[in-house]
Amino acid sequence: MKIDWNEKIDAAHECLHKGRLSRRSFVKFLTLAGASIGLVGGPFGRLTRSARAETKSIRFDGWGGTTSEAFRKYAFEPFTKATGIKVVDGEFGDMDTYLTRVKASFPPGGEFNLAHLSGVFDYARYVDLGYATQLDESKIPNLQNVMAAMTAPYRAITDGKLSAVPYDLGQTGIAYNTKHIPKEKADELGAGLLWDKELDKKLGSWGDWRTNIWYGALYTNQNPNDIEDMDAVWDALKAQQGMIKKYWGSGAELMSLLANEEIYATVAWSGRVAHLQEQGHPIGFLAPENCYSWQECIFVLKGTDLRAAEKLLNFMLEPSAAIAVAEGQKYPPSLDPTKVPMPESIQKLPAFDPTGKLEGYLFADPVYWNGHQLEWSEKWDRVKSGA
Amino acid sequence: MQKSSWRPWALLAPSLTAVFLLLLVPLCFIVVYSFWLRAPTGADIAAFQLGNYKKFAADFFYPSILLRTIRVAFETVVLCLLMGYIPAYFFYRSKTRHKSVLLLLIMIPFWISFIIRTLSWINILGDTGLINHVLVRVGIISEPLNMLYNEGAVLMGLIQYLLPFMILNVYVSLEGIDKSLLEAARSLGCTEWQAFREVTLPLSLPGVSAGCLLVFVLTSGTYLPPMILGGPRNEMIANLIFKRVIGTLDWPFGSAISVVLLTLLIIIIYTYNRYLGINQIFKSLQ
Incomplete structure (x- = not known):
């Protein structure tokens, strides 16, 4: 809510003239108003303005190589074109190294936004360490196409909510x-x-x-x-x-x-x-x-601008992007083949399940x-x- | 003189600030961390307890890796000295106008990434690598020799990384020797070998000491050659620290192992200083 200080000071001045406000109280009011304007308009104002400003970039960390190339080409670049939000594309060698970097950042996790995490146990680790968010699934309509069997293990950890979207297996x-x-x-x-x-x-x-x-x-x-x-x-x-x-x-x-x-x-x-x-x-x-x-997910870390993250996740789950990424990294996408037709190149990949139910697939129990x-x-x- | 006593400190201030902020402060963090606890999730719990040090000493597993590290470091020092003294002496005695080119050759490996240099040994020592390929083709052997993923391969990787440090230290020391001393020894009837043994070798010892200390300390803290070229039984203490900090997020225990390693190195350097004198190192640079 915007405060019009001119109006407020005029009103106080009028009260002073009409005798409804003592001179001492008027001076006190002016001092406080001056201090408030100074704070809000000064260094703190700059902070709040930058916090309110639209997100101009979002960081994504992945496995690098062909996977990142596919992400860049089929998801990040079209996303930037459509929204103006730049995706800063980082890479990591393995999950533990990345978690160490997240843990070592200040505030912990604060320098990172989205990450291509491996396994449900990693999702549980990040949740346990307090890095989880709560996604608004209505903002990610493409999530409807994802295999329910893949989202279920994540929902079980975060009380039916999601802090990530499954991406491949x-x-x-x-x-x-x-x-x-x-x-x-x-x-x-x-x-x-x-x-x-x-x-x-x-x-x-x-x-x-x-x-x-x-x-x-x-x-x-x-x-x-x-x-x-x-x-x-x-x-x-x-x-x-x-x-x-x-x-x-x-x-x-x-x-x-x-x-x-x-x-x-x-x-x-x-x-x-x-x-x-x-x-x-x-x-x-x-x-x-x-x-x-095992399955991999795109995890959204605490402190991330959720609106931008949800937009990006929806882009990444677009069948064209998800299939192209899957072809690049040779892992089937999380999209349900009974809802989204898969090309032959995907159907030939190891671990591809045409039923979309993942029955007979044994995943690691994260709690255990x-x-x-x-x-x-x-x-x-x-x-x-x-x- | 009193008036200008602050000047050296002013000139040293940037370096001291960097050492304080980038070395001493992180070191303090590591020491503090070594007393903390780790939750099963990987979160750190602030505490003051000696559990991490007790765990290190509880059985012989962790000390055995530390001892292995010391042994491998010692072997690397001996091999680097044997292999490094000769080229350094050759450069010193060489009368070629292109001595600087020879020295440049020693520096060239530093232009290539350490990881790439280490990985390149796989193509040389591997089962389908250069040596085995030639030996099998020539008919000397029928099955490839097992040269990779053992301690020999680790030593090879360490030597190719650390040999230039030894050569340069010895060479700098040799270059500082007054050549007229050698001429005097020869004119007094010494043979070439006696002149080397009685004059050159003793005077080059400060450089040898500096090289040995540097190679020893660097070997103790390196983890790439054992990781890339070593087998399951060739891990060194730095690999253990890496695994604890990166692999299992056990920063407190990783910190405790780091503190143990650091303490051991300080003891070694202190002993070295006590019996050989750390000032010998600086002499080699004069």
Whole structure:
């Protein structure tokens, strides 16, 4: 509400003339009014004006490479053209590094707006750390096209509300070199392929504790979301450690190890395997029973201009943008194939579900896995180091 | 003289301010953090407790990585010294007009990213890398040699990173030696080898000491070569800190490990100063 100070001072002056206001009170009023105008019009006024001003840019952090290129081309540039809001495009190498940056920013999370987060457990971590917002879903009509099976896990964490929109999904399965490992053998062994003694020192794995424990659970015939015999899992991982040549740390390293035949089998992200296959490498992808499925979302961090964020999210969920991004990163989009027709290129991608229901896909239970993070990640460090 | 006593401080003020703000203040933060607690979600809880230090010392796992780091740092120092003294001596004795070009060659690796230089070893030492490819093609071996993802590969990566530091330190020290001393030794009947042993080597020791200390400290804190070229059992203490801070968001424990490493390095430098004298390093720069 705008205050007209001239009118107020004139009214006070008139009161003084009519004797309804003492000279002392009038001087007091003038002093306070002067101080208020000084504050509002001065440095504080500048702050409030900038806070009221329209958002001119919004920051988005993603995985870089082809994913970011697709985002830029099919979502960010048209978005800027349509709204005038520039998308400042940042990159990160992995989720933990990004969360460290968010945590280290001042105020924590304040320098960041939207992020392409991985897994429901990451959504839970950000919520637990107090970085969540509450999106107005009516401002994101394209959310209607997203698979309900993908939004449900997020809603369960934030009381039916959303602080993110699901964007894509993938699987961490097993990549193997078809020149050295026949498909029949891989299919027969399943998760056991990662413990095959014939592949001693030709096996790789991701350094991530969750993935290794997940596969340890599969190898010992347990439910990864409810492991009853943890000792058996640790024993399996210890036995495997001696056969591992390299615990890789990034997608680029994974691709290099497989492409250069340094390793013949490893856990691997479905999208990266699809890239290797596209490049002509003899790499097969095996998704064993209860394969580690995951989904990625665009999370909106606390302190972000929600109106701008919601506009951008809606743009990114436009079928043309979401499909183009999916083709770039080789992970199926979160759009429901029963509502949005998918091109053949998407239908061929690993982890694509034509039913849109994701039945049979096993995702990590965020409460279960985050609850064990501290204990298991430390123990995993020891096992990985051969201690 | 009294009147101008503030001038050195005024000139030093920018550097001191930078050291204070960019080194001492963050260091204080790290020390304070090392006493804090970490919530399972990754949030930090302000506290004063010694749990992180107790955890470090609770069993041999963490100290063993620290000991491994010290061992690898020591091996790197010895190898860098053996491999660095000879080229430095060669530059010193060389009478070529193009000595500056030779020195430039030592500097060239610094123009390329450390990560790229480290990654390039994968193409040389890997199963399908240059060496194995040639050996298999020539028929010397039938199966590739396992040269990557072990301690040898880590040492190789560390040496290629740190060797220039050793060479330059030794060279600067050698250049400071008065050549007439060598001529005097020779004129008094010393052989070339005796002149080197009795004159050049002792006088170059300040540079050797400086190089050794620098290589040791840099090796103790580096994490890229073990991360890129090392196998599961070749992690060093910096990798552990990286994992704790970045991987599990356990900043308090990561800080405690950093403080332990820093304390150990301070003890080593103090011991070095006690027995060899840190001023020897500055002599090499004179």
